[in-house]
Amino acid sequence: xxxxxxxxxxxxxxxxxxxxxxxxxxxxxxxxxxxxxxxxxxxxxxxxxxxxxxxxxxxxxxxxxxxxxxxxxxxxxxxxxxxxxxxxxxxxxxxxxxxxxxxxxxxxxxxxxxxxxxxxxxxxxxxxxxxxxxxxxxxxxxxxxxxxxxxxxxxxxxxxxxxxxxxxxxxxxxxxxxxxxxxxxxxxxxxxxx
Numbered sequence: 001x002x003x004x005x006x007x008x009x010x011x012x013x014x015x016x017x018x019x020x021x022x023x024x025x026x027x028x029x030x031x032x033x034x035x036x037x038x039x040x041x042x043x044x045x046x047x048x049x050x051x052x053x054x055x056x057x058x059x060x061x062x063x064x065x066x067x068x069x070x071x072x073x074x075x076x077x078x079x080x081x082x083x084x085x086x087x088x089x090x091x092x093x094x095x096x097x098x099x100x101x102x103x104x105x106x107x108x109x110x111x112x113x114x115x116x117x118x119x120x121x122x123x124x125x126x127x128x129x130x131x132x133x134x135x136x137x138x139x140x141x142x143x144x145x146x147x148x149x150x151x152x153x154x155x156x157x158x159x160x161x162x163x164x165x166x167x168x169x170x171x172x173x174x175x176x177x178x179x180x181x182x183x184x185x186x187x188x189x190x191x192x193x194x
Contacts, residue, residue: 010047012101013109014088020052031069038062042121049104051091051110061105066104070109073132077116086124087112107133 002023004010020037021028028034038050039062052060058072090111094104110133114124 005041008044008046012049012051012091013041013047014053014084014091015099016053016055016084034060035062035067039067040182049101051087051108053087053109053176055080055083056151056152059105059112061102063082066102067168068105070106071137072113073135075113075117075132078119079121080116080122081121081151082118083115086115086129090124090129106136 001013001015005013015023017028017034020034024034024037026037026039028173034052038052038060038168041047041050042062042064044181049063051061053096054060055074056072056074058070063066087108091104092109095101095108100109107129111124111129114128114132115122117128118125
């Protein structure tokens with residue numbers, strides 16, 4: 001990835017947090033630090049967009065126009081193997097179908113979460129991905145990643161198991177976790193952690 005970034009002009013890169021740390025040579029502990037780092041890649045012309053997978057924390061999508069935090073649903077985790085590959089495949093599929101980058105990223109997070117519901121190295125199942133995606137919040141209700149998030153006590157390093165799908169920007173209550181998706185996640189729930 002470093003060699004491709006050195007050339008620049010890429011459309012999208014999808015590192016996980018560990019890969020981004022290796023690229024930058026820095027520890028990334030705070031949300032504002034993460035946003036600055038990925039926006040720096042975009043502003044420098046290295047790529048048009050960065051989608052950082054954050055495991056159970058979801059993902060951060062950044063372009064010149066936006067920095068958006070996409071929450072991952074909490075699902076019963078069997079294995080994290082293949083979650084990142086499932087996320088990339090799902091993003092690519094949605095972009096090829098003409099979806100916006102934001103919608104494609106949200107579908108990718110659903111696919112990564114769906115992959116953690118499978119055993120061993122099995123990738124996501126399309127039906128699980130589609131149902132998790134259908135239960136994700138609409139564009140207007142997704143949490144926006146704000147530079148001040150860390151100041152309000154939400155550090156990436158601290159991490160917490162999501163209890164809601166998104167939180168409305170308008171201050172209204174977030175929707176309960178996976179409302180209408182009980183058949184996917186019944187039983188003990190754990191953070192997906194890919």
